[in-house]
Amino acid sequence: MPELTPSSLPAATVEKPRRFRIPLVWIIPLVAALIGVFLAARTYYEQGPTITIQFKTGEGLEPGKTRIKYKDVDVGQIAAVALAEDGSHVVATARLARQASRLLVDDTRFWVVSAKVSGSSVSGLGTLLSGAHVGLDVGKSEAARRNFVALDTAPAVTFDAPGQVFVLQADTLGSISAGTPIYFRRIEAGQVTGFRLDEEGKRVEVQIFIKAPYDRFVSADSRFWNAGGVDVKLGPEGVQVNTESLASIVAGGIAFLTPEGASSEPARRNQAFRLFPNRSEALKQPHSQVLSYVLRFSESVRGLSVGAPVDFRGIPVGEVTAIRPDFSVGATDLGLMVEVAIFPGRMQIHPQPGKTTYFGKDARSGDFRAFSDQLVTNGLRAQLRSGSLVTGQIYVALDFFPSAKPLKIDWKHVPPLFPTQRGSLDELQTTLMRILAKLDKLPLDEIGQDTRKAIASLGRTIDEAERLVKRLDGLASGDVRDTLVEARSAIADARKLLASDAPLQQDMRASLQELGRAAQALRHLADTLDRHPEALLRGKPEEKP
Amino acid sequence: MSRQRPFVARQARQAGLLNCHICGQLSQAPAGGGFVRCPRCRAPLHMRKPASLATTWALVIAAAILYIPANLLPMMSTASLLGSQEDTIMSGVIFLWQSGSWPLAAVVFFASVMVPLLKIFALVYLAASAQRRSRHRLLQRTRLYRMVEFVGRWSMLDIYVITILVALVKFQGLATIQAGPAAVAFGAVVVLTMFAAMSFDPRLIWDPAADSAPSLPDPDSDHA
Amino acid sequence: MLAPDAHPSLPAGLIACHECDLLQTEPVLAPGETARCARCGAFLARNPPDSVDRSLALSLAAAILYLIANIYPLVGLEMQGQRVEVTLAGALRILWRDGMEPVAALVGVTTLVFPLLELAMILVVLVPLRLGRVSPRLAPFFRLVRAVKPWGMVEVFLLGMLVSLVKLSHLAEVILGAAFWAMAALIVVLTLAGRAFDSRLLWQTPVVENRP
Numbered sequence: 009m010p011e012l013t014p015s016s017l018p019a020a021t022v023e024k025p026r027r028f029r030i031p032l033v034w035i036i037p038l039v040a041a042l043i044g045v046f047l048a049a050r051t052y053y054e055q056g057p058t059i060t061i062q063f064k065t066g067e068g069l070e071p072g073k074t075r076i077k078y079k080d081v082d083v084g085q086i087a088a089v090a091l092a093e094d095g096s097h098v099v100a101t102a103r104l105a106r107q108a109s110r111l112l113v114d115d116t117r118f119w120v121v122s123a124k125v126s127g128s129s130v131s132g133l134g135t136l137l138s139g140a141h142v143g144l145d146v147g148k149s150e151a152a153r154r155n156f157v158a159l160d161t162a163p164a165v166t167f168d169a170p171g172q173v174f175v176l177q178a179d180t181l182g183s184i185s186a187g188t189p190i191y192f193r194r195i196e197a198g199q200v201t202g203f204r205l206d207e208e209g210k211r212v213e214v215q216i217f218i219k220a221p222y223d224r225f226v227s228a229d230s231r232f233w234n235a236g237g238v239d240v241k242l243g244p245e246g247v248q249v250n251t252e253s254l255a256s257i258v259a260g261g262i263a264f265l266t267p268e269g270a271s272s273e274p275a276r277r278n279q280a281f282r283l284f285p286n287r288s289e290a291l292k293q294p295h296s297q298v299l300s301y302v303l304r305f306s307e308s309v310r311g312l313s314v315g316a317p318v319d320f321r322g323i324p325v326g327e328v329t330a331i332r333p334d335f336s337v338g339a340t341d342l343g344l345m346v347e348v349a350i351f352p353g354r355m356q357i358h359p360q361p362g363k364t365t366y367f368g369k370d371a372r373s374g375d376f377r378a379f380s381d382q383l384v385t386n387g388l389r390a391q392l393r394s395g396s397l398v399t400g401q402i403y404v405a406l407d408f409f410p411s412a413k414p415l416k417i418d419w420k421h422v423p424p425l426f427p428t429q430r431g432s433l434d435e436l437q438t439t440l441m442r443i444l445a446k447l448d449k450l451p452l453d454e455i456g457q458d459t460r461k462a463i464a465s466l467g468r469t470i471d472e473a474e475r476l477v478k479r480l481d482g483l484a485s486g487d488v489r490d491t492l493v494e495a496r497s498a499i500a501d502a503r504k505l506l507a508s509d510a511p512l513q514q515d516m517r518a519s520l521q522e523l524g525r526a527a528q529a530l531r532h533l534a535d536t537l538d539r540h541p542e543a544l545l546r547g548k549p550e551e552k553p
Numbered sequence: 554m555s556r557q558r559p560f561v562a563r564q565a566r567q568a569g570l571l572n573c574h575i576c577g578q579l580s581q582a583p584a585g586g587g588f589v590r591c592p593r594c595r596a597p598l599h600m601r602k603p604a605s606l607a608t609t610w611a612l613v614i615a616a617a618i619l620y621i622p623a624n625l626l627p628m629m630s631t632a633s634l635l636g637s638q639e640d641t642i643m644s645g646v647i648f649l650w651q652s653g654s655w656p657l658a659a660v661v662f663f664a665s666v667m668v669p670l671l672k673i674f675a676l677v678y679l680a681a682s683a684q685r686r687s688r689h690r691l692l693q694r695t696r697l698y699r700m701v702e703f704v705g706r707w708s709m710l711d712i713y714v715i716t717i718l719v720a721l722v723k724f725q726g727l728a729t730i731q732a733g734p735a736a737v738a739f740g741a742v743v744v745l746t747m748f749a750a751m752s753f754d755p756r757l758i759w760d761p762a763a764d765s766a767p768s769l770p771d772p773d774s775d776h777a
Numbered sequence: 778m779l780a781p782d783a784h785p786s787l788p789a790g791l792i793a794c795h796e797c798d799l800l801q802t803e804p805v806l807a808p809g810e811t812a813r814c815a816r817c818g819a820f821l822a823r824n825p826p827d828s829v830d831r832s833l834a835l836s837l838a839a840a841i842l843y844l845i846a847n848i849y850p851l852v853g854l855e856m857q858g859q860r861v862e863v864t865l866a867g868a869l870r871i872l873w874r875d876g877m878e879p880v881a882a883l884v885g886v887t888t889l890v891f892p893l894l895e896l897a898m899i900l901v902v903l904v905p906l907r908l909g910r911v912s913p914r915l916a917p918f919f920r921l922v923r924a925v926k927p928w929g930m931v932e933v934f935l936l937g938m939l940v941s942l943v944k945l946s947h948l949a950e951v952i953l954g955a956a957f958w959a960m961a962a963l964i965v966v967l968t969l970a971g972r973a974f975d976s977r978l979l980w981q982t983p984v985v986e987n988r989p
Binding site for chain 3: 563564565566568570572574575576577578579593594595596649652654657660661691692695696698699702705706707709710711712713714715716717718719720721722723728731732736737740741744747751755756758759760763
């Protein structure tokens with residue numbers, strides 16, 4: 009074995025100082041430990057409350073990712089999503105930031121915010137990119153709460169929105185749904201928050217929210233109507249098109265207004281209003297005073313419908329409530345009874361100079377009867393008039409007819425029978441018929457024949473005179489001949505005039521023919537008008553075979 | 554390395570001594586061979602790493618084979634609003650270069666493309682030269698071995714990059730990243746080359762030099 | 778079977794280089810000095826001052842930092858109001874869920890399991906050492922440390938994370954979590970702890986031998 013030469017020197021032992029010195033290096037783990045403790049403490053301190061929220065489905069909820077936002081600020085995160093034991097809903101556990109603990113009160117509400125496109129609004133599109141998050145609406149209660157049930161959809165109105173809630177009652181829901189906008193003078197002033205059927209199922213109750221500052225314009229007398237879609241009305245006034253806004257055409261809408269003269273005292277919370285089907289219905293005056301009359305017409309009432317207005321020189325003062333044939337005993341001919349309701353409240357009356365009164369408020373039976381009688385004596389009658397020549401609708405007009413036959417209101421009749429006047433169109437028709445009847449009676453043929461005979465005999469007479477003159481011509485002398493020549497030329501002229509192809513005879517014949525044709529046309533016109541009053545405007549309708 | 558006065562180079566093997574790789578204790582090799590443990594720390598003792606060259610060759614070849622799919626298959630796929638895109642290691646490097654972060658591109662290129670390749674080449678060279686019992690450039694080869702050992706772990710860089718990217722970019726709807734099959738292949742390459750380096754016994758480099766000197770009959774018969 | 782001891786005529790302090798097998802004597806090292814192989818320059822031994830204290834302190838710090846690095850989120854990404862934060866374990870879970878089980882396993886092993894093992898074993902070895910009680914049963918733990926050490930790649934992981942963050946910073950806002958800094962500190966501390974430890978300490982302290 010080769011020699012192994014040690015080249016090592018004796019190793020000197022090194023004394024380790026035995027003092028209990030803690031090397032500086034121990035600072036490092038100390039620092040690390042401190043950092044760890046600090047982090048832990050900070051995490052623990054910053055840990056906010058843990059809550060549970062019940063959702064219908066877990067859609068949009070990702071544990072560890074979905075965040076909870078209040079006013080778009082991150083306040084927490086969904087930590088876990090689990091199915092409830094009975095599988096009927098989903099329970100999400102969420103951890104909130106510490107500052108958020110004061111937001112968790114009894115009536116705080118949660119919901120999932122996702123993109124929503126509805127007829128009247130589009131919201132939450134940001135969530136398409138970033139994923140859904142949970143929205144939060146802080147309630148006003150004082151009691152803290154840690155377990156919540158989420159709403160199905162975002163609440164229409166958050167707690168902190170200023171405004172007022174009311175209730176509308178309607179027969180049908182129509183095109184109204186949660187979120188339907190409510191307009192005031194075409195400004196969006198609020199929205200429908202919900203609806204439900206009342207207990208008997210007879211009406212629909214719609215809860216609405218009117219936001220500030222429009223809520224103070226809602227008074228106890230305000231009228232609400234369904235303003236959705238396009239309101240087209242064809243009436244005696246003509247065609248009316250009414251719409252609130254483009255959105256309301258699509259999504260429906262409700263509008264409200266406080267009528268003139270109504271009280272402007274703000275309505276109280278949750279006050280109920282009736283929801284009218286359209287604007288004109290809504291703005292009709294409240295009719296505390298309704299006077300019913302019946303009008304008897306013996307002319308055609310075609311074109312008059314229930315609801316047609318009763319008009320006084322352009323002002324609607326009432327409406328037709330019923331139309332029925334007259335079966336009263338002793339009537340001379342079959343007429344039609346039109347019942348009307350008059351709203352005296354619409355009329356402003358000066359029974360005494362300087363004193364204005366609204367009939368709705370001041371009418372007392374006796375005074376009013378006397379006043380009405382006075383009016384009727386002065387010629388106030390009811391007449392059917394054509395409202396719209398386009399649609400052929402007619403309405404009842406009250407007007408003064410100074411030349412009318414003296415009539416009285418029959419107060420004994422129930423309802424009182426108001427005197428009527430034949431309608432002007434009807435008058436026109438009747439008059440035309442009379443003229444035509446007269447024309448018809450003219451013996452035009454006979455007159456023509458007689459005329460012809462008279463002309464023929466006249467011709468013969470002139471021939472004879474001519475022969476006489478010729479005879480005379482042979483006998484008479486120069487003067488006489490001159491005279492005779494003159495007479496002859498005069499007779500020749502007369503004959504020319506009276507010849508069968510003489511212009512006069514022709515003219516007369518032509519005129520008679522014209523007259524005959526005119527009479528026929530008039531008769532036809534009267535006939536047509538009788539059947540189609542609108543022909544005056546539209547022209548003759550196609551003759552059907 | 555400090556060159557002291559010239560000395561006679563003697564290797565432990567020639568002296569019949571086993572060197573414990575854990576505690577450094579030298580101990581006498583038993584005459585008949587066999588399995589022994591270190592007297593001090595009880596670690597298993599071997600004269601040389603068992604089946605060193607064979608294991609190294611096998612692992613290097615496997616790593617070389619897997620290197621191809623690791624670079625051809627997509628490493629990660631990015632799905633975003635703009636469409637989806639698959640990236641190999643090289644295309645990721647190109648993307649980094651083109652988007653302006655060329656230092657990063659250089660780092661990733663070096664760590665993920667060059668290093669495994671160089672490692673494989675180096676290991677092949679080391680194994681081949683040891684097998685051929687070459688006596689040249691002993692020191693350089695030892696240094697090369699040290700480099701291979703040191704650098705090996707840094708090839709894992711791209712794997713970790715993928716991990717973080719996949720874990721972070723999980724925005725449904727905006728962008729998501731998923732790891733691709735190349736990640737598995739690449740991970741395998743790294744692991745294999747690390748094992749290959751670990752199984753190569755660097756003392757094999759020096760053995761031919763020592764063997765040329767007159768020495769004891771070889772007591773250890775279980776080396777490659 | 779235990780090998781018989783080295784030849785008695787061998788001087789104590791004889792060592793062989795583990796890279797070139799050269800027999801040489803082990804020099805006495807002053808505090809701070811390092812011994813290298815005379816022929817190939819391989820690292821042989823070092824003598825760090827206050828070795829046990831330092832190693833233990835640094836390893837403890839490393840353990841705390843390791844805890845922080847795993848509990849808190851590493852990095853977060855914020856894009857379009859959406860925020861994603863991930864811990865190390867979370868990232869592995871995502872990889873696993875995506876179907877990349879082998880990669881997840883590899884990453885998990887190299888960044889979670891082995892560093893943890895390494896740390897734990899170091900502590901197991903060092904604490905008794907500090908307290909002055911050493912037994913041969915510690916040896917397997919130390920062997921485990923040595924075996925596992927090359928596989929703990931936390932520093933590579935940190936660099937990988939940095940690379941991906943730079944890649945992502947074009948895309949969205951990057952938020953560095955507490956764990957990120959803890960991990961960076963962990964790497965530094967671990968390296969220092971490794972340098973502060975002299976493995977010869979284990980064997981030089983008087984050992985109560987139990988020879989069967």
